[in-house]
Amino acid sequence: MDGGMRHHQLEAAACQSQSLLPPPAGASSCGISLVAAVCLFLLAASSAIYCFCVVIISSNNESLLLKLKGRISKEKKNRRHQDDNARPPEPPGRGSGWWWSVVETLAFVAANGSGRGFYSFVHARHRRHGPPCFRTALFGATHVFVSSPDAARSLLAAEPAGFSKRYVRTVADLLGEHSLLCASHAVHRSLRRAVAPLFNARATASFAAAFDALTLRLMRDWASTSGRAAAAVVLDAALSVTFEAICDMLVATLPRDAKKQLLGDVLAVTRAMLAFPLRLPGTRFHAGLQARKRIMEVLRREIASRRRDGSLRQRGDHGGDDMDFLQSLLLRSQQQQAGTDDEALLTDEQILDNILTLIIAGQVTTATAVTWMVKYLADSRDFQETLRSVQLELAPKQHQDSPLTLQHLSSMELAYKTVKESLRMASIVSWFPRVALEDCQVAGFQISKGWIVNVDARSLHYDPTIYDNPTMFDPSRFNGEDTKPPYSFLVFGAGGRTCLGMNLAKIMMLIFLHRLVTTFRWEMADKDTSLEKWAMFPRLKNGCPIHLTPI
């Protein structure tokens, strides 16, 4: 009896543990019957469903199920069709997904840190997707790059209501929130109104004279060393003369040491503009922010000292010839506060951000453009000779040291075409970013609110349907009447945000070109064409070293 009881208890325990453990070989009849019952139930249920379906399908030509399925896909199709009718297609490429943004941002940063330059990122995607636009994701935002004159017109002309200017965050952090370059349309108008009058005819003429004197001094320095083996590095020299000229125009009173420090700091800010926005000591971005702080400090001290010693009024009383931009802006804001001037008032912070903006917008761009121009002419020796003879006719050698005036410059037609062609080929500012403030269409593609649409100027400048043989340096393409479509030559932008300093830039390029071509013959001392890493504007890594031969 005891033995039988124990046997039944063991059987019951085995039955309970069935659900937890796999059935041992030779499982009890209790386990088998439970499993069999479940299987039978499932089999019966699925057969019933199967039979139900077969009956329905066979009894109807168009079964209920098929009808249901058809209706769903029809609705889907209709919805898609309606959407398609209402909305144009989105630009080709992929513009969303955090992982995609990481992949594309890394590719962009890698291009920027390579000798091919950051534009190689855009170029590769243009080739993949074809004109006129493509979409990608960078730094967490959707970016569209467009390259048709019509799209450029719709984005740049007369400050379109649906778009605002948007630079990458790093640029705004480094130039300051009040910078003209980064300001939204709403703030921009009054800032531009306050700064634009500084670029008047008198300021332009005295700037040209000052730049000419600096360039002549550089040519003399080069002449005194030209017999030696060492090559002259054009970029270094151009950065130095453009900086000195622009700095004197903006803040003429800075002592020599302060100017030298400022030059180094301005270059550090420029280098940080496309860097990864890491604020850790030792990073390029952090170094740029520190340099900005030092620049602001120098300018703040300068403003305080002008206010303290009363030089503000005295300089203003002189009638303007000795007035630098800082002085004009301070005086204007003083008069405005006194109620004698109702032009836009700039705060000190706005003045500071825009003095830095003007140095950076003017110095590095122009020096880079000058450097490319010298390189293109080194590569086109025949054209260099032609230009030399034309320029020597305009300003004979015996008068070489006499100052160039704006009248002289306006008679230099071939040199002017050379400047234009160099600007086209170099496309210093490769694209202009604008952010969509609402859903809209550009170039026939759907753009969503918040996307950044970049007018790809470089791609327009190299479009073979607009410029024959676009990769060839050929100033004669600007001969005769201009038959190119509007918005296809965008070296200085267009519309309400056109470059404020474009006349100064052209003047600097013309003067440099005239002085160089009438003093020396030159050739490249290093044929390496790789680009500088992390440069805000594409430029040669070697800075364009040239061997000079006095003529």
Ligand code: HEM
């Ligand atoms: C070859 C030299 C230069 C080139 C290629 C150049 C190019 C440009 C371009 C393309 C823009 C428009 C960007 C956009 O719409 O997003 C621009 C804006 C600007 N540039 Fe220049 N620039 C040059 C020289 C200068 C100089 C010498 C100055 C002043 C000293 C200057 C000051 C400015 C300013 C203040 C703006 C902003 C205008 C605004 O938003 O209202 N630039 N530049």
